[in-house]
Amino acid sequence: MPASLIASILLGLGVLLIFIGLAGALSGRDPRVSSRLDQYAAREDGLASPSGGQGVQVTSTLNQMIGRQKFAANLATQLARADLKLTVSEFVLLNLAATLLGFLFFLVLKRDLFLAVLGGVAGYFLPRIWMRRRQSKRIKDFNNQLGDTITLLANSLRSGYSLLQSMETVAKELSPPVSTEFERVVREVGLGLSYEQAMNNMLRRVPSPDLDLMITAINVQHEVGGNLAEILETIGFTIRERIRIQGEIRVLTAQQTGTGIIVGLLPFAVGLILYLINADYILSLFREPCGWAMVAMIFILIGSGFAIIRRIIQIEV
Numbered sequence: 001m002p003a004s005l006i007a008s009i010l011l012g013l014g015v016l017l018i019f020i021g022l023a024g025a026l027s028g029r030d031p032r033v034s035s036r037l038d039q040y041a042a043r044e045d046g047l048a049s050p051s052g053g054q055g056v057q058v059t060s061t062l063n064q065m066i067g068r069q070k071f072a073a074n075l076a077t078q079l080a081r082a083d084l085k086l087t088v089s090e091f092v093l094l095n096l097a098a099t100l101l102g103f104l105f106f107l108v109l110k111r112d113l114f115l116a117v118l119g120g121v122a123g124y125f126l127p128r129i130w131m132r133r134r135q136s137k138r139i140k141d142f143n144n145q146l147g148d149t150i151t152l153l154a155n156s157l158r159s160g161y162s163l164l165q166s167m168e169t170v171a172k173e174l175s176p177p178v179s180t181e182f183e184r185v186v187r188e189v190g191l192g193l194s195y196e197q198a199m200n201n202m203l204r205r206v207p208s209p210d211l212d213l214m215i216t217a218i219n220v221q222h223e224v225g226g227n228l229a230e231i232l233e234t235i236g237f238t239i240r241e242r243i244r245i246q247g248e249i250r251v252l253t254a255q256q257t258g259t260g261i262i263v264g265l266l267p268f269a270v271g272l273i274l275y276l277i278n279a280d281y282i283l284s285l286f287r288e289p290c291g292w293a294m295v296a297m298i299f300i301l302i303g304s305g306f307a308i309i310r311r312i313i314q315i316e317v
Contacts, residue, residue, distance in 0.1 A: 072088050075088050075091065075092075076088050077204060077205075078131060078135065079091060079131070080204070080205045081135045081138070081139070081205055081206065081207065082131045082132075082134040082135045082138065083134065083138055083177065083180070083205075084131065084134065091127070091131075094127055095124060095127050095128070098123040098124065098126055098127050099120050099121075099123040099124040100120070100123070101123055102119035102120050102121075102122050102123025102124075102126075103116045103117070103119050103120030103123065104116070105119055106118070106119035107119075112279075114275075114279075114283070115275075138177050138206070139206060139207070139208060141176075141177055142177050142178060142181070142206050142208060142211070143208055143210055143211075143239075143243060144243060145174060145175070145177075145178040146178070146208070146210050146211060146214070146236075146239055146243075147236050147237075147239045147240035147243060148174070148236075149170055149174060149178050149182075150214060150232050150233075150235055150236035150239065151232075151233070151236045152166075152169065152170055152173065152174070153166045153167070153170060153229075153232050154228075154229040154230075154232040154233045154236065155229075156169050156170075157228055157229040157232070158229045163195070163218070163228070164186060164189060167182045167185055167186050168182075168186050170182045171183035171186060177206070181202050181205065181206060182202075184198075184201075184202065184205075185198045185199060185201075185202050188201060195218070195219075195222065196219055196222070199215045199218065199219070200215070202215075203215055210239045210242070213235055213238075213239075214232070214235055214239075217231050217232065217235055249315050253313040253315075256309065256312070256313045257309075257313055259309070260305075260306055260309035260310065260313075263305070263306075264302055264305070264306040267298060267302060
């Protein structure tokens, strides 16, 4: 089959996937609202609102198909941690579209199947890398705000507020992501969930050991009683000191981290440059068993070195 025909078919599929995703995103009715109300308010299926359009029907069908897969629950958790307003099916469509576009870009521009495959692989991983970076940044921002959050909770409790009112104060006074997460907790409690379940949902979205410590203290206080404001103040001081020490460690290990990243990526960058300059020269590695063995050994050694460097500079506080 000619390469131009393959490119045309893949381009058509990519455009179709993009339009399906846009149809679901721009439709008047969001199916996630119904699903979340079903979860929190325990609505009956017969009370569900009618479909809002063809785009919603397509997205709902894709959600049902993908929801049966094993990876769907984990991917939904990852999207929640990154605070991406996407369903699992929408992210899968975005992932497929990025893969096809990366493949077609190099296939049409360079007419090189090897580069096209690399472009497709890059297109597959780019949305996931973007999601992981959003998760890391969000968790880091949350942890940096958590000390002040606990102090505000303790002060609100001392002034006579209830725990729910203190959480409402945090949602109003502080900036995202802390305000967003506590607003969700308040909303979930208002929809009928218990404090423990709502807080555990927040911990699922923000997997932070400091947050886990705070939630455990609140749950224990609910069971056995005690001065919650004093407990939270002690936890807040501990968390602020831990964040300060972690910041000092990051400063001291920044050079080693940068060295590990540069050394790990340098062989791949040199190989790509050599391929663009003289493709036959670098492709000779893949024409002989000895070349494949060398490539495998390169991956093993680089991965081992990078893992060792990461292990050395990763200090638990």
